[in-house]
Amino acid sequence: MKSASQPARQCTIAHSIVIQGIGLHTGARTEMHIEPAEVNHGIVFERRDLPGRPAVRAKAGSVQPSSYRTLLVANGVEVSTVEHLLAAMLGLGLDNARVSLDSGEVPAMDGSALHFVEQIRAAQLTEQDAARPGMRLLRSVEVREADRWIRLEPGCGIEIDCRLSSSHPKLSGQHLDYRHSSDAFTRELAPARTYGLLADLDELHAAGLARGGGLENAVVFDDRSVINPGGLRFENECVRHKVLDILGDLALLEASLEARIWSNGSGHRMHHELVLRLASEPDLCMRF
Ligand SMILES: [Zn+2]
Incomplete structure (x- = not known):
C-alpha cells in the first residue's frame, strides 16, 4: 500500500x-x-x-x-x-x-x-x-436505543471510538479507538471475526439465521469464555469486529465520510437508521 x-x-x-x-x-x-x-x-x-x-x-x-x-x-x-x-x-x-x-x-x-x-x-x-465523492458531516447526529447509541460529530477523516455494551465477562468493557487508513484497516480490523454467544444461537436458529455458522466462521462464547479451540486473534477481537461492521455499514453512503464517531453497544439496525438519516437529511452533510 x-x-x-x-x-x-x-x-x-x-x-x-x-x-x-x-x-x-x-x-x-x-x-x-x-x-x-x-x-x-x-x-x-x-x-x-x-x-x-x-x-x-x-x-x-x-x-x-x-x-x-x-x-x-x-x-x-x-x-x-x-x-x-x-x-x-x-x-x-x-x-x-x-x-x-x-x-x-x-x-x-x-x-x-x-x-x-x-x-x-x-x-x-x-x-x-x-x-471519489466526499461527505463532510456539518452537525452532530445520534441514533439511540435505551443505553446503546452511535453518535457522529464533524471531524477529519474517519475516527471511531467504540465500546461494547455486554454483561458477558469476556466482552464487557472492550474498547477501541481507531483512526482509519487502509493500512490500519488491514492490520487492526480485517482479521477480526464475527462473534456470538452460545446462549443466543437458539434464538438465531429460530429466526432462520446462522444456519451456516460454526467455529470455523465465528468466535463463540459460552457463559464464561471463548470455546473456539484456537482462541482469539486479538484480546479485544470483538470490539475490532464491531468497528469493522460500522465501516461496512457506512460504505452504503458511497462517499468518503469525514466524521468522528462514538459507538456504545450499537448494532446493525442502529447503523442502518444512521445511514438512512445521513443519506436523506441534506442539512446533516455536505457532499463534495
Ligand atoms: Zn460483522
Missing part, C-alpha cells in the same frame, strides 16, 4: 476475483465473482442464479434494517450479509465493482474481512479518472 491515506480518486480492480464459501445465515454454498467496473458504477450485486440477473446496488436506499446482518433489497431480490465485503472495499478504497453471486448471501469465509482484503490486494487496485 503506497500511503496511509486513501487516494482521492475512485478505484476499481485490475483483475477479476473468484471466491467460494458458505453463507453464514443461509448455509448456502456460493461462488462470488468480483469484476472491474467503470467510474461511478459503485458496488453492485447481481444474482446470476435468477432470471435476468437482477441487481442490487450497495447504497443507503437498498438497505433493509435488520439486527444481525446487513441486507440489501431491490428489484424484488435480496443480497444478505454484505457488511464484511463492503468493509474490505471501503477499507482498501475500492469504489467500483460488479459482484455476482449464485445465491442470496455473500460467503462468510472465516467470519472476518481478511480473505476479501487479501483477494482485493492481489487483484490490484487501479485509480480511475474521477474523484
Whole structure:
C-alpha cells in the first residue's frame, strides 16, 4: 500500500476475483465473482442464479434494517450479509465493482474481512479518472436505543471510538479507538471475526439465521469464555469486529465520510437508521 491515506480518486480492480464459501445465515454454498467496473458504477450485486440477473446496488436506499446482518433489497431480490465485503472495499478504497453471486448471501469465509482484503490486494487496485465523492458531516447526529447509541460529530477523516455494551465477562468493557487508513484497516480490523454467544444461537436458529455458522466462521462464547479451540486473534477481537461492521455499514453512503464517531453497544439496525438519516437529511452533510 503506497500511503496511509486513501487516494482521492475512485478505484476499481485490475483483475477479476473468484471466491467460494458458505453463507453464514443461509448455509448456502456460493461462488462470488468480483469484476472491474467503470467510474461511478459503485458496488453492485447481481444474482446470476435468477432470471435476468437482477441487481442490487450497495447504497443507503437498498438497505433493509435488520439486527444481525446487513441486507440489501431491490428489484424484488435480496443480497444478505454484505457488511464484511463492503468493509474490505471501503477499507482498501475500492469504489467500483460488479459482484455476482449464485445465491442470496455473500460467503462468510472465516467470519472476518481478511480473505476479501487479501483477494482485493492481489487483484490490484487501479485509480480511475474521477474523484471519489466526499461527505463532510456539518452537525452532530445520534441514533439511540435505551443505553446503546452511535453518535457522529464533524471531524477529519474517519475516527471511531467504540465500546461494547455486554454483561458477558469476556466482552464487557472492550474498547477501541481507531483512526482509519487502509493500512490500519488491514492490520487492526480485517482479521477480526464475527462473534456470538452460545446462549443466543437458539434464538438465531429460530429466526432462520446462522444456519451456516460454526467455529470455523465465528468466535463463540459460552457463559464464561471463548470455546473456539484456537482462541482469539486479538484480546479485544470483538470490539475490532464491531468497528469493522460500522465501516461496512457506512460504505452504503458511497462517499468518503469525514466524521468522528462514538459507538456504545450499537448494532446493525442502529447503523442502518444512521445511514438512512445521513443519506436523506441534506442539512446533516455536505457532499463534495
Ligand atoms: Zn460483522
